[in-house]
Amino acid sequence: MESRLSGKLAIITGAGRGIGQAVALRLAREGADIVVADINRETAEETARDVHALGRRAQAQPMNVACVAEIQTMVDRTVADFGRIDILVNAAGIAQTTPFLDLTEQEWDRVLDVNLKGTVFCMQAVARQMIRQVPQEVIAQGRAERSYGKIVNFSSISGRRGRSVQMAYAASKAAIISVTQSAALALSPYNINVNAVCPGVIPTPMWEQIDRDRSRIMGVQPGDAMKAFIEKVPLLRAGSTEDVAGAVAFLCSADADYITGQTLNVDGGFEMN
Numbered sequence: 001m002e003s004r005l006s007g008k009l010a011i012i013t014g015a016g017r018g019i020g021q022a023v024a025l026r027l028a029r030e031g032a033d034i035v036v037a038d039i040n041r042e043t044a045e046e047t048a049r050d051v052h053a054l055g056r057r058a059q060a061q062p063m064n065v066a067c068v069a070e071i072q073t074m075v076d077r078t079v080a081d082f083g084r085i086d087i088l089v090n091a092a093g094i095a096q097t098t099p100f101l102d103l104t105e106q107e108w109d110r111v112l113d114v115n116l117k118g119t120v121f122c123m124q125a126v127a128r129q130m131i132r133q134v135p136q137e138v139i140a141q142g143r144a145e146r147s148y149g150k151i152v153n154f155s156s157i158s159g160r161r162g163r164s165v166q167m168a169y170a171a172s173k174a175a176i177i178s179v180t181q182s183a184a185l186a187l188s189p190y191n192i193n194v195n196a197v198c199p200g201v202i203p204t205p206m207w208e209q210i211d212r213d214r215s216r217i218m219g220v221q222p223g224d225a226m227k228a229f230i231e232k233v234p235l236l237r238a239g240s241t242e243d244v245a246g247a248v249a250f251l252c253s254a255d256a257d258y259i260t261g262q263t264l265n266v267d268g269g270f271e272m273n
Contacts, residue, residue, distance in 0.1 A: 004253040006031030009082045011074070013065050013122060014092030016043030018204035019154070022241030023089055023248050024051055030249055032087065033057035035078050039064050039092070057082070065092045065118030066110075075125045084133055087252050088126040090119040090153045095169050095206055097213035108168045115172035116179070119153050123183050126151065127192060134190050144191035150252045151187075153180050153196040155263055160198060160271040165217055166210075173198075177263045184261030193260040195251045200267025201229045201238045234269035 010027050014020035016038035024034050028051045036051070036058065038044035044060035051058035059081060063070040078085055096111045098104075130149035131139075138144050158166055159173030176196055184194040201207065207226065214225035230238050247266045250256055265271050 003031035004249070004255070005087070008032040008086040008252075009035070009078070009084055010087035010089065010252065011035040011037055011078060011085060011122075011126065012089045012091055013037045013118070014090075014154075015047050016040045017047075018091075018206060019199060019202060019241045019244050020089070020091035021047050021050075022245040023091055025054065026242065026245035026249050027087070027089075027252060028054045028056040028058070030253070031056070032252075033082065034059075035074075035082070036060045037063050037065070037074055037092070065090075065122060066113040068117075068121045071118070071121050071125050075129060079129055085126055085129050086149060088122060088149075088151045089248055089252070090122050090151070092118055093154055093172075093206075095166065095210050097165050097169075097210055097217065098167075099165050099217060100167050103167055111168040112172050115169070116175050119176060120179055123151055123153070123179070123194070127183070127187055130187075130192050131190050139190070142189050144189070147191050147193055147254065147257045149187075149190070149192040150256070151183065151192065151194045152248050152251045153194070155180070155196045155198045157198050157200045157265065157267050157271050160265070160273060165214065180263060181261045188260065191257075193251070193256060195256070195259060195261070196263040197244060197247050197251070198263055198265045198267060198271065199239065199244045200265070200270045201226060201233065202241060202244060203238055204241065229270075232270060233267070237268060239266060239268055 015024040015036040041062040048058040048060040155176040156173040158170040163170040180196040211226040
């Protein structure tokens with residue numbers, strides 16, 4: 001595979017399993033060294049070992065993206081150990097499936113803290129470091145001719161329209177689209193590209209939990225909720241983690257240097273906006 005990311009250092013949050021893990025391995029295959037940031041130490045270390053087996057440097061950093069202090073510690077350690085940060089992929093996230101009238105304050109806060117707050121403050125901490133890496137003459141000019149960093153956030157098809165039994169999750173993912181645009185504007189003088197992806201139905205541990213919860217709420221058999229979603233996909237299949245990882249790799253590469261503030265659906269046509 002072409003080494004589009006050779007010499008780059010990428011932080012991937014939520015890379016211990018699921019789509020985040022697939023992204024970590026895809027970016028490693030394309031030449032990047034990887035910091036695996038995940039709340040689960042065991043799965044983070046497992047992904048780091050897999051990255052190392054691909055011939056890339058890897059480091060597992062257990063941390064909670066809902067804690068700003070832990071985010072900063074993770075960034076500081078990355079810079080101390082690797083010297084720079086070129087890519088950030090905010091893949092960490094949680095889902096909550098609860099009917100609107102049963103939604104609690106605690107559930108709302110937990111989902112928004114991880115999905116939205118975590119994304120915003122990971123962007124902020126990493127962007128500050130990326131800006132430090134921009135030559136002073138470029139900063140003085142107020143514009144850059146080439147990219148000095150790539151940030152990719154994770155929204156969802158649930159962020160494209162409401163969800164009666166996933167209000168907090170849908171709200172957090174809709175907000176990701178907005179903060180992606182705001183960060184793209186704020187970081188445009190440094191040509192730090194900020195984009196997002198909206199995965200569709202991707203069989204992962206998170207989607208399996210969503211299916212179990214929705215099936216229970218709807219009174220149907222496990223698997224039926226996911227099947228109902230897949231039947232609405234124009235390409236007539238669920239996606240794979242590699243489908244999403246490929247889109248993320250593109251947005252992290254020089255091929256996407258003139259793309260910023262955009263949110264790309266990776267969903268087989270489920271949403272077309």
